[in-house]
Amino acid sequence: MVNPVDPEVAAAELELANELRRIVNRMVLVRPSALELREAAVRARDFADRLDQLPAREGSVEVSEAGLKPYDHLRHSPWSGTSNVLAPPLEMWFVDGDADGPEGRRTDGTVVFDTAYEGPPGHAHGGCVAGVFDELLGRSQLRAGFTGTLTLTYRRPTPLRRRVDMCAWVERTDGRKRWVKGTSRLDGVLLVEAEGLFIAPREGADEEGITASLNRVSRR
Secondary structure (H helix, E strand, C coil), rough: CCCCCCCHHHHHHHHHHHHHHHHHHHHHHHCCHHHHHHHHHHHHHHHHHHHHCCCCCCCCCCCCCCCCCCCCCCCCCCCCCCCCCCCCCCCCEEECCEEECCCEEEEEEEECHHHHEECCCCECCHHHHHHHHHHHHHCCCCCEEEEEEEEEEEECCCCCCCCEEEEEEEEECCEEEEEEEEEEEECCEEEEEEEEECCCCCCCCCHHHHHHHHHHCCCC
């Protein structure tokens, strides 16, 4: 079982991650001299050395941090983790309704891609958009499941530094398989349509079964 995180620690972790995001995004834009870069590298190396001295979280697998418990806030997810510098991050919340689909039971979300995610000038890289959809559709299963396939149709480029609205819902299920669909829009204009096939672990959706499955994979 994963121990709960101290709220004060989580807040401080978020503060640090946001400052590091500033650095990552600014690095794309600035054009410093070689001297300035070397001086910055020395300071960064000192900070990295300090982090190396801190204790690491225990165990090779933490189920909630791996994104396999659907109602958990995934602080270290590479796409939605508020404490992961790699993440934009993607914000998500559940919407209950009487039926599956965009107007019923679904997952809504928003994302803002900053300069670190640029592909075409002024727009997000398509691979980054796909990663965010993988996270959103996977969370929308409301249970454990691994990505089988992910298909995106890019209707329009996704601009940087604009709030993009997203939603996803389970289209149909068949045994361990779930087909999930999703869309992203900017001011109501369709940007991307996505469809993913997700497959539940053979052990079922219980935490012990998922942990055992992941442990077997990690030892291969």
